[in-house]
Amino acid sequence: MHRLWPALYHGVQRQYRFFPVCQQITCLMSSKPGDPTKPSDPLTKNETENGEDTVSATSVPPSRPNAISSLPQLEDWVFRLLSNQQGRVPVSEFHKALREVGLWENDPRLRETMANLRKLQESHSSFLDRETFSKCITENIVLIGRAFQSKFVIPKFSEFSSYIDKMYWSCVSQKNGKVADYIPQLARFSPDLWGVALCTVDGQRHSIGDSDKPFCLQSCVKPLVYATAVSELGDKTVHKYVGTEPSGRSFNEIALNKYNQPFNPMINSGAILLCSLIKPEDHQSDRFDHILKVLKAAAGDDFVGFSNTTFLSEKATSYRNFALAYYLKENQCFPPKTDLMEALDLYLQHCSVDITCESGAIIAATLANGGVCPLTGELVFHPDAVQHTLSLMHSCGMYDYSGQFAFQVGLPAKSGVSGGIMLVVPSVMGIMCWSPPLDSTGNSVRGLHFCKELVSTFNFHHYDNLKYKSKKLDPRRHRDESRSQQIIDILFAAYNGDVTALRRCVMLGMDMEVTDYDGRTALHLAAAEGHVQVVRFLLEKCGVRHDLQDRWGQVPLDDAVRFGHKETEEILRKAQEQSG
Numbered sequence: 001m002h003r004l005w006p007a008l009y010h011g012v013q014r015q016y017r018f019f020p021v022c023q024q025i026t027c028l029m030s031s032k033p034g035d036p037t038k039p040s041d042p043l044t045k046n047e048t049e050n051g052e053d054t055v056s057a058t059s060v061p062p063s064r065p066n067a068i069s070s071l072p073q074l075e076d077w078v079f080r081l082l083s084n085q086q087g088r089v090p091v092s093e094f095h096k097a098l099r100e101v102g103l104w105e106n107d108p109r110l111r112e113t114m115a116n117l118r119k120l121q122e123s124h125s126s127f128l129d130r131e132t133f134s135k136c137i138t139e140n141i142v143l144i145g146r147a148f149q150s151k152f153v154i155p156k157f158s159e160f161s162s163y164i165d166k167m168y169w170s171c172v173s174q175k176n177g178k179v180a181d182y183i184p185q186l187a188r189f190s191p192d193l194w195g196v197a198l199c200t201v202d203g204q205r206h207s208i209g210d211s212d213k214p215f216c217l218q219s220c221v222k223p224l225v226y227a228t229a230v231s232e233l234g235d236k237t238v239h240k241y242v243g244t245e246p247s248g249r250s251f252n253e254i255a256l257n258k259y260n261q262p263f264n265p266m267i268n269s270g271a272i273l274l275c276s277l278i279k280p281e282d283h284q285s286d287r288f289d290h291i292l293k294v295l296k297a298a299a300g301d302d303f304v305g306f307s308n309t310t311f312l313s314e315k316a317t318s319y320r321n322f323a324l325a326y327y328l329k330e331n332q333c334f335p336p337k338t339d340l341m342e343a344l345d346l347y348l349q350h351c352s353v354d355i356t357c358e359s360g361a362i363i364a365a366t367l368a369n370g371g372v373c374p375l376t377g378e379l380v381f382h383p384d385a386v387q388h389t390l391s392l393m394h395s396c397g398m399y400d401y402s403g404q405f406a407f408q409v410g411l412p413a414k415s416g417v418s419g420g421i422m423l424v425v426p427s428v429m430g431i432m433c434w435s436p437p438l439d440s441t442g443n444s445v446r447g448l449h450f451c452k453e454l455v456s457t458f459n460f461h462h463y464d465n466l467k468y469k470s471k472k473l474d475p476r477r478h479r480d481e482s483r484s485q486q487i488i489d490i491l492f493a494a495y496n497g498d499v500t501a502l503r504r505c506v507m508l509g510m511d512m513e514v515t516d517y518d519g520r521t522a523l524h525l526a527a528a529e530g531h532v533q534v535v536r537f538l539l540e541k542c543g544v545r546h547d548l549q550d551r552w553g554q555v556p557l558d559d560a561v562r563f564g565h566k567e568t569e570e571i572l573r574k575a576q577e578q579s580g
């Protein structure tokens with residue numbers, strides 16, 4: 001699994017690799033979001049065999065998700081949550097429900113489930129009964145269970161995604177900036193291209209716009225090469241050669257710090273130098289292959305390519321980078337025996353690696369997740385290396401705008417000349433923005449605007465105070481969501497006819513019979529509004545009582561009658577008859 005790793009970090013590998021199975025399951029059922037010491041995790045039932053399929057039970061009434069004490073019970077609970085009136089789960093509904101919690105069909109952690117569903121669909125079956133459903137999902141039930149119990153870092157994921165979409169659209173009108181034109185491969189990009197993708201530390205994904213179009217990483221590769229170097233060599237060795245201070249000058253300035261080092265690894269001289277440190281004894285092709293493998297692992301095997309035309313154009317126009325490399329050589333910055341041209345070539349090859357916003361978001365999420373790829377559980381970068389990388393992205397990642405970015409956005413980020421901005425919300429998510437027009441500091445105009453919008457809506461700025469909350473929203477999972485907030489969520493969802501939101505409340509183990517100060521339940525509100533689907537959901541899925549009285553002695557049926565909702569009235573009458 002950790003094939004990329006030298007013996008140096010063996011201890012850490014073991015910690016991830018051999019985390020005891022029973023502990024893994026308990027932690028999956030109860031871990032805090034984003035805890036970097038815990039796998040975040042692609043566990044499938046395969047790994048849980050040996051009879052270790054029980055999870056910690058708590059003393060809450062049955063039918064609540066946290067009372068589930070075995071994986072079969074969990075399967076049963078998920079089935080009941082998703083099944084229709086005929087007691088079957090439509091395959092399309094299952095896919096939709098997965099999307100709503102942020103799980104994509106190509107998620108490697110759902111490989112077995114998706115293969116089973118494909119087989120079924122080949123036999124033209126689009127509905128799953130209890131037994132078939134269980135057979136299909138059993139190998140991935142731990143992940144699916146966590147997803148549907150809202151145990152991911154962003155529990156209201158579809159709500160969060162719609163905020164992201166709004167921000168995305170608000171950036172479309174930003175028409176300023178100029179597309180880089182020093183090489184034809186960049187000059188050809190339309191200024192209208194604009195994509196955003198995100199991936200959380202639990203592997204929840206969302207994307208919008210041109211998020212599946214390839215573009216070259218350019219300077220966004222720098223933090224990744226640095227993280228690789230520190231993971232493999234340790235920070236002491238790396239920082240014998242390169243500093244940690246913002247340069248206060250342009251990214252390709254010919255200058256060194258007072259110790260005769262490049263100022264930091266986020267500028268060209270630092271990045272060229274790093275290329276001389278990683279696997280210097282290997283053949284040039286293997287050295288490039290090595291970085292490509294690391295990037296691919298960080299992207300959970302999503303798209304990572306290479307544009308040879310970009311590389312050739314870069315090389316043909318890289319006068320400044322040649323000058324920088326010779327300057328480094330002249331000042332004896334490289335380790336002895338460094339082949340300057342090899343280091344330079346490697347640097348330009350790294351810049352020419354292609355990604356998409358979608359794969360870039362997974363890479364950024366690996367950084368957000370302490371170096372463990374959320375989709376594969378693979379330890380790609382050492383956690384200490386990730387910490388150093390994020391620190392340097394925070395202080396030096398946005399060219400000459402780094403100080404202002406740290407002030408306004410307060411998050412580690414790295415931008416590149418192709419228009420990409422890789423943004424990390426530590427322990428929460430990675431985001432990749434891409435739009436080619438650049439401002440005068442070399443940062444993507446739309447990408448920058450998006451980052452600012454993000455932190456003005458959500459309390460993601462590093463110095464946002466989480467205790468004395470501002471007006472900003474906090475989309476992260478909090479175990480102790482207040483009871484009054486729960487009541488508001490349930491009653492609003494019922495009033496608005498929002499079955500999806502109600503399903504989320506069930507997933508969170510909320511009491512679906514809560515009342516407001518007038519003793520009104522979700523069923524009262526849904527009946528009064530004539531929301532047939534909600535009334536059915538509450539009665540059939542949640543088993544709420546149909547005859548709870550509000551403070552005026554009214555039951556939901558009275559509301560349905562009073563407001564003339566015939567179908568709702570019928571459903572409630574039937575419930576009354578059935579209860580005798």
Ligand SMILES: NC(=O)CC[C@H](N)C(=O)O
Nearest residue numbers: 218219268351416417418
């Ligand atoms: N600023 C960047 O994104 C790097 C641009 C270009 N490849 C260079 O090295 O000059």
